[in-house]
Amino acid sequence: MKPNVWMADRISFRVQGKNVQRFLNTAVEQGIRLDHLRWETDGFTARGAGRDLSKLEDLAQKGNWTFSVFQRKGPGIPLERLLDHPGILLGGVLFFLLLGLMSRFIWTIDFGSMDVETQNRMRSLLYDCQIYEGAWVDDSKLKTAQDTVSQQSDVFGWITLNFTDGCLFIENTDAEYQNIKKEAPMQPLYAKESGEIVAVEPESGFSLVVPGQSVEKGQLLVDVVRLDRDGNEIRQGASGKIVGRVEKSYTASQPLRVQQLILTGASEIKQQLFCLGRVWSQQHENQGEQGLSQVEWLPLHLGRLNLPAMIRCETIWLQQEQTIVYSQEQAQALAFRNCRQQLYAEYPDAVIESEQRAATVEGEQAVCTVTYRFCSNIASYEDWK
Amino acid sequence: MKLQNRKTNHNRTAKASLRGMMLQLPREFYRLPDFELRGGYLTTDGCRRVLNFEPEKVCLDMGDFTVTFYGAELRIESYAGKRLVLAGQIETIAFQNKWGKPKHET
Numbered sequence A: 001m002k003p004n005v006w007m008a009d010r011i012s013f014r015v016q017g018k019n020v021q022r023f024l025n026t027a028v029e030q031g032i033r034l035d036h037l038r039w040e041t042d043g044f045t046a047r048g049a050g051r052d053l054s055k056l057e058d059l060a061q062k063g064n065w066t067f068s069v070f071q072r073k074g075p076g077i078p079l080e081r082l083l084d085h086p087g088i089l090l091g092g093v094l095f096f097l098l099l100g101l102m103s104r105f106i107w108t109i110d111f112g113s114m115d116v117e118t119q120n121r122m123r124s125l126l127y128d129c130q131i132y133e134g135a136w137v138d139d140s141k142l143k144t145a146q147d148t149v150s151q152q153s154d155v156f157g158w159i160t161l162n163f164t165d166g167c168l169f170i171e172n173t174d175a176e177y178q179n180i181k182k183e184a185p186m187q188p189l190y191a192k193e194s195g196e197i198v199a200v201e202p203e204s205g206f207s208l209v210v211p212g213q214s215v216e217k218g219q220l221l222v223d224v225v226r227l228d229r230d231g232n233e234i235r236q237g238a239s240g241k242i243v244g245r246v247e248k249s250y251t252a253s254q255p256l257r258v259q260q261l262i263l264t265g266a267s268e269i270k271q272q273l274f275c276l277g278r279v280w281s282q283q284h285e286n287q288g289e290q291g292l293s294q295v296e297w298l299p300l301h302l303g304r305l306n307l308p309a310m311i312r313c314e315t316i317w318l319q320q321e322q323t324i325v326y327s328q329e330q331a332q333a334l335a336f337r338n339c340r341q342q343l344y345a346e347y348p349d350a351v352i353e354s355e356q357r358a359a360t361v362e363g364e365q366a367v368c369t370v371t372y373r374f375c376s377n378i379a380s381y382e383d384w385k
Numbered sequence B: 001m002k003l004q005n006r007k008t009n010h011n012r013t014a015k016a017s018l019r020g021m022m023l024q025l026p027r028e029f030y031r032l033p034d035f036e037l038r039g040g041y042l043t044t045d046g047c048r049r050v051l052n053f054e055p056e057k058v059c060l061d062m063g064d065f066t067v068t069f070y071g072a073e074l075r076i077e078s079y080a081g082k083r084l085v086l087a088g089q090i091e092t093i094a095f096q097n098k099w100g101k102p103k104h105e106t
Helices: A002-006 A020-029 A050-062 A076-084 A086-104 A116-128 A139-150 A328-346 B002-022 B027-031
Strands: A010-016 A034-040 A043-049 A066-073 A108-110 A156-164 A167-174 A189-191 A195-204 A220-223 A225-227 A233-235 A239-255 A257-275 A278-281 A291-302 A305-325 A351-362 A365-377 B035-038 B041-044 B049-053 B057-061 B065-080 B083-097 B102-105
Touching: A002 A050, A010 A020, A010 A034, A010 A050, A020 A034, A020 A043, A020 A050, A020 B049, A020 B065, A043 A050, A050 A066, A076 A086, A116 A139, A116 A291, A139 A156, A189 A239, A220 A239, A239 A328, A257 A291, A328 A351, A328 A365, B049 B065
Parallel strands: A108 A167
Antiparallel strands: A010 A043, A010 A066, A034 A043, A034 B065, A156 A167, A189 A220, A195 A239, A225 A233, A239 A365, A257 A278, A257 A305, A291 A305, A351 A365, B035 B041, B041 B083, B049 B057, B057 B065, B065 B083, B083 B102
């Protein structure tokens, strides 16, 4: 091994003996280049290439000259040291080999400027596509994940996944909403409920009511046709709001005893270690219990070096079915709330002016009726007659 | 008369120098080794052997003749093939043919 290493060096040597000029001439005749020749008592010193060392040694041996190398310069010495410790060399080779092999594993996920909540949502989506730190990634997986995340149009306007050398870069833009006004349909607007007209705010069409006017359920409020002076029909789609004051009652009941899932306060933690495409799960005793799940993702890293591994920590807050006994007041309050929910479900823009409540307890349940007096848009395309 | 003679001599000298410039050197001239001296370095492309190598005296075999350099701190900077670079304080250069008769000394 050593002669090969010598080849890269420059050597300084000393030749001693009788008639050393002959050594010099013979060496040069053999095509050896010598530099820095210095005369010494009974010999000379010179510099030459390491590759000519064997020739020079042979020559000196044949002519009975004393030949000795006293200096070496070049990469040979550190190379020899490296060869004396093959573990270092092997370790380096192994390192680059593993680096090349493991470049298809995800070492880190760069979420860019995403906030924590969106990051967690994105992690869940990617986890469903089997993409996380420590997972093996191929093009099909990436494509599937790309398609899945692209469907989240409520969060991302545009999103792309780029996987390069172990790092998954997620680039995205936030979704922007734009209200596009639809063309008014060629349908008249009718009163959804009987009441008194408070405001007329038609955007299109021909209004047939005025504020202060009382209307009946199903009455035509905004028409799409009008006749001009000559009796010709003028058509225009109907849209807009007709605000009316309405009185309406809602009834709801609330049982005094309810079977419901209640958080017990106990929790269970499931941990899974994902590393180099493999999964190690922690064993659990209480498996299959119901509960609210909360997932935390913990990528592993050594100092500032990310590792192709991740711990998925799932905390399950256990729930148990229990009978809840409400008092009459509690049950009535819940029933009242239910009535209001019904009102807002039907009239989301309702402004309540007054309400009259009536509550009774019938058997094991509280029944409440609330009569609301409210203002809301009562125009509807449905004919309520 | 004197002016006429002087003019004639001048013409003869000019013609001779012109002839000398046009004259081709002997063929052997181009086969002879040459020396190039620059500063404290002397370079030659015709060194066949080093006959003597000491700080005060370096003798080189140039084929048909030998050349000896006398001086101080003489050393060979590079020697490969027939190209040799000599360095040091060269004081005297002596040429001698192979038969021992000195050619001339500089």
